[in-house]
Amino acid sequence: MDGTLKKIASNFLYTPDGIIPRVKVTIDTISGVITDLSRWENIDSEPFTEFYSGIMVPSFVNAHTHLELAALKGKIAPGVGNALFASKIGSVRREVSPEDSLHCMQQQNLQMWESGTGYVADISNDASSFCVKKASPIKYHTFLECFGLKNSNIESLLALRDDSHTLSAHSMYAIQDSDLRKIMLMQEGPLSLHFGESKDEDAIFRREGNLYKWYQKENFNCDFLHYHSITERLIKTIPKDRKLILVHCSHIGKNDIEQIMSHFDEVYWVLCPRSNRYISNFDITKSDVWNERHRLNICFGTDSLASNHTENLLDEILELQESPQFLLKALTSTGYKLMSVEKLPWIERGNIAHISIISGIDSNCNFTQKAKIRRII
Numbered sequence: 001m002d003g004t005l006k007k008i009a010s011n012f013l014y015t016p017d018g019i020i021p022r023v024k025v026t027i028d029t030i031s032g033v034i035t036d037l038s039r040w041e042n043i044d045s046e047p048f049t050e051f052y053s054g055i056m057v058p059s060f061v062n063a064h065t066h067l068e069l070a071a072l073k074g075k076i077a078p079g080v081g082n083a084l085f086a087s088k089i090g091s092v093r094r095e096v097s098p099e100d101s102l103h104c105m106q107q108q109n110l111q112m113w114e115s116g117t118g119y120v121a122d123i124s125n126d127a128s129s130f131c132v133k134k135a136s137p138i139k140y141h142t143f144l145e146c147f148g149l150k151n152s153n154i155e156s157l158l159a160l161r162d163d164s165h166t167l168s169a170h171s172m173y174a175i176q177d178s179d180l181r182k183i184m185l186m187q188e189g190p191l192s193l194h195f196g197e198s199k200d201e202d203a204i205f206r207r208e209g210n211l212y213k214w215y216q217k218e219n220f221n222c223d224f225l226h227y228h229s230i231t232e233r234l235i236k237t238i239p240k241d242r243k244l245i246l247v248h249c250s251h252i253g254k255n256d257i258e259q260i261m262s263h264f265d266e267v268y269w270v271l272c273p274r275s276n277r278y279i280s281n282f283d284i285t286k287s288d289v290w291n292e293r294h295r296l297n298i299c300f301g302t303d304s305l306a307s308n309h310t311e312n313l314l315d316e317i318l319e320l321q322e323s324p325q326f327l328l329k330a331l332t333s334t335g336y337k338l339m340s341v342e343k344l345p346w347i348e349r350g351n352i353a354h355i356s357i358i359s360g361i362d363s364n365c366n367f368t369q370k371a372k373i374r375r376i377i
């Protein structure tokens with residue numbers, strides 16, 4: 001056999017057209033390019049072929065994380081609820097040294113890559129993660145996240161901005177209207193917003209709930225309380241042609257979904273199941289967005305290690321009762337659209353090989369609770 005060729009076979013291959021059984025992939029080890037795809041009949045009679053039990057998948061998209069918070073693993077106990085979580089995150093961040101933070105970000109970046117993630121929509125509040133992202137094989141898109149009800153961080157973010165970053169806002173409850181409108185005028189492009197993570201976000205507009213109580217205690221004067229809900233504020237302040245990435249959406253009602261879908265041209269609904277469970281013990285499958293999932297652009301995110309145990313996307317989806325086709329589409333083709341990936345990284349002839357294997361699947365390719373993912377190339 002030509003020594004520069006590597007042959008990899010598996011029980012299944014995930015493609016944009018579905019799941020194909022018994023596929024062998026040939027890769028030129030010098031260029032890294034896939035030179036051939038074929039079907040195998042009897043794996044024992046395939047010479048010089050590495051066999052991996054499971055399904056071969058291309059690089060996944062993590063549609064929402066905060067790499068900057070990698071050092072905060074376990075710093076906030078599970079189950080405290082969103083208002084307390086949001087009020088604590090600033091102070092626990094200040095307890096971490098820049099050296100520890102950098103080390104944890106490098107570890108997280110590596111673990112994401114090794115667990116099959118190739119694209120990440122990442123949130124930044126400062127420049128501390130930029131060097132990690134730049135040196136990574138993962139392709140990142142950075143959203144510079146504007147927030148602040150007393151002192152806005154817009155000026156400090158503007159100093160960091162370059163062509164690879166997009167100015168965005170934290171949410172519909174943590175930024176003044178005047179600042180949100182300023183951002184809309186400064187730049188076009190996608191927006192990534194935390195949206196409907198708890199009932200408290202809408203309650204602010206009724207001057208009720210835990211977030212509102214915290215705002216009163218801190219003497220935050222909000223200039224957006226004339227709206228009636230986060231959905232109304234979203235529709236009235238964001239132009240309809242902005243690509244919209246809505247994160248969490250665990251407490252968004254059917255009516256809100258209707259209004260958002262009929263107003264905006266392109267919306268992605270990013271679910272972070274394990275973060276919801278960690279922060280507020282909420283099960284995403286009890287949400288209206290999950291009920292409506294088959295007509296929405298669904299993606300998945302890990303949020304951050306402050307509210308999750310790992311940054312492994314397979315762990316994120318294993319407890320969801322859904323077909324592998326639906327779950328893998330959310331992690332690949334819908335995610336690629338969200339990230340505007342130009343050269344789609346499918347495992348096909350002519351593409352650079354980036355292949356991970358999910359093992360622990362049954363004969364119909366359903367993920368079992370023992371399913372694991374690892375990158376093989």
Ligand SMILES: [Zn+2]
Nearest residue numbers: 064066194303
């Ligand atoms: Zn987040």
